[in-house]
Amino acid sequence: MMGCRGADLFSEIDMLRSQLLHNVEVTADCQRVEEEISPQDVLTRIENIILGIVTSLSKDEAPVLALPNRSSWANVSFDSAIGLQMSSGSSVTTIRSDCALSVAKFAQILKILLVIYRLVQSNSYATKRDIYYNNTQLFGSQKTVDGIVDDISCMLKVPRRSLHVFATSKGLISGDLCYIEEDGTRIDCHSSSAAVAVSSNIDGIRNIVSCAKFVLIVEKDATFQRLLDDDFCTKLSPCIIITGKGVPDVNSRLMVRKLWDTLHIPIFALVDADPHGIEIMCIYKYGSVAMSFEAHSLTVPSVMWLGLLPSDLQRLRVPADALIPLTSTDENKLTSLLKRPYLTSQPDWQKEMELMQQTKVKAEIQSLAAIAPDYLTSIYLPNKLRYGGWV
């Protein structure tokens, strides 16, 4: 019975998986291999920066650093197989050493370059937090360090993991998954009541073992906890659920990508039916402008939108008092999303977003509780998965 029920429950998902496997390009793995940078390469690239500085000073010229501009849409292009990626020849921001406005950033970059140089040379690792707390006066804030580490990764054209600097993870993961971390720690995500923190060293994860049929990305921590409380991973076993607690950090995105690369199972997103939730889902699927230089390792273009769909609100007749009118910020964000280059290849997503524009309402996943307290995990999600209710 269980077997029949299981087969019935996952038949659409299995069909989707077959479809996805058919579309997976083998070259993606080749690209990943090409991206591997040796520690010596990293040291050489840093030395080239220093030599550039010394050469400038030898000519009585003020040293400058050129940082690719990671915040401009003009510097990214869209590839349906990859997502948003940084264009070659992108515009740069010049950081001068002879200008009082930029010299502090110049010094911060040099300092972090030194830290990275030593880490790579000694094959040791540090977190971005460590770097900040070692010199709080120079850096001023953790955010400064976080931004500069990404700037250096982009400037040197080196993946973040090759810099030997870890970011603190904020994501959580649970479900049918076991793996071993680089330091040998065995991680078992099967616990039904407590989730496991996403690792800080995704690249070091080995021996991933899972029978999961799908991965469910959950936008909010509140929804994730609700799924844990309702024992979702047992009810819909075998599966994996993961959350980045809002806008995902790099490690959460790397983990989703790693699960895709290793398991090649459907990855669904469960987000609020609002522009912010849709944007978060797009980050997992297509990437962000700021991290576009590392799109190859961060994006999962096969992510499917499971819910909450704007069309679900009408179809399920979600009570009107659970619906929230769109604000002007929401409408502006929706308009901006519809103009993004990746939406043209997603006509079904466009339809859903246009429906939201027309109805001018949004809703959180929690609005389903207005239908019934356990509607989300007992009815909504199982039916969605059973009958292929994703776009």
Add this chain to the structure above:
Amino acid sequence: MLTEIQQVLRLVMILAKQRRRCGLKTAGGLLVLLWTDTGDSVQSLNCTVAAAGPWCRGIQMKALQPDLRDLEEIMLPCAWPCPPPDPEELFAFTDLYGSPKLLLSFQMNARLLRPEWCARLEAFLHTFSVHNAGINIQLRFSLNQQIVQRDFRVKTKSRVALANQPSLILDVTSSTVPPDWVETGRWCVGGHPVLGGRLPLSIPPEAMDQGLFGELSVQPVTLLSPCVLQYPNLLTQLTHIKVLVCSPSNVPVTGPSTFLQNLPAHLDCRELGLHGLRCSSFKDLVHSSGTVYTAEQENCEDSEQEWSPPRAQQRLLLFLFLQHNDPFTCQLSDIMATEVLIERHLEAILNNNRKAVTAALQTELRDTLKVQNHRKKDQEKLRSAAEVILSSSISIVSCSSNMDFRNACLNCMKARDTHELSAALRKSLWRVTSWKFIPKSKCYTTQMEEHPESDELTRAEI
């Protein structure tokens, strides 16, 4: 002699100012010619003041004669009229500026002259030239068969627009010689005067009793020299402040001012970013036209370092232009008399407005020196960042096992080891940072003698 010449200049300036209200130019020439004449047993000193050029166009000597007779006693109390000089003496002047529109000659007993009157006269005319830079001044002495000529011709001038007043033309020439390594055309040879806030002054009762009425005010104008706007990272150090007071006719007010001499004691030097200010000795006649303060310097920590950043020493000129308006004073003699009253009671006027004047001058100096204080803060940012840049770079070179990289760095800076490399990089970074050059269109290069006139001299520009 100085008083008499001052009075004659006052007359000329009042007449010229009346015409400038009609939009006439401020350019032209002024001749002060002095020669001795020995007659009987008394040695007389003759003086002729002549004005020619666009600035005094419209002045007619004949029409002025009645006024001049009335003014004789005010202008020349210890002198008497004398015949004009030999026209040949005026050729050099008239060749350049045309025939004089105004020519006044007077004579006085040479024995009444104060010691060092020559030097004092030169200093006065120099200060006059600073305030009225559009006028080229010739001073010729023909004494004891010796002819000495001094020309006061301004190289770099700047127009300062005033509300409801003819504009000022100030001498902003900078005499500072730039360092050797500054390229030609990259040093501003002038300054950029900044108009301050006009301060109304109340007239003390004793001045009113003497007949001084109307609206009196003071218009401050500040000028920092040399200009280093094109070198935003160059540290500056204020060495002197010179205060010059000018009457409503733009004639410098001579003589010491106790109020101004004591002013430093009432200024908040800390707010100005200065260690202290003290009034310089008044013995130096060259500085007699004006009150000079010396800025006290803090102990320089830089001298302990191997190499300290360069500093440009600057002087601040603070012009105080007195302005007076009284609709009932329109006769030339009344205007002259009012100016004399203002100068005579200047000390009482300043004391009567002590708080307001002190506060106004504090504000002007603070706003002018704000730039210097910003430079200090920026310099500190550059200095602390430079230490991190240098230490990080040297650390990477030192711990690198890549010999090609290490040798390339050492060879670039012609260093034998990382210690020498560190010193060479430090010196070079300081040099390129301190002497960073950003051209400014408003600055004066050595090719330009006069900057296109600009009326946008507001504090916001600085």
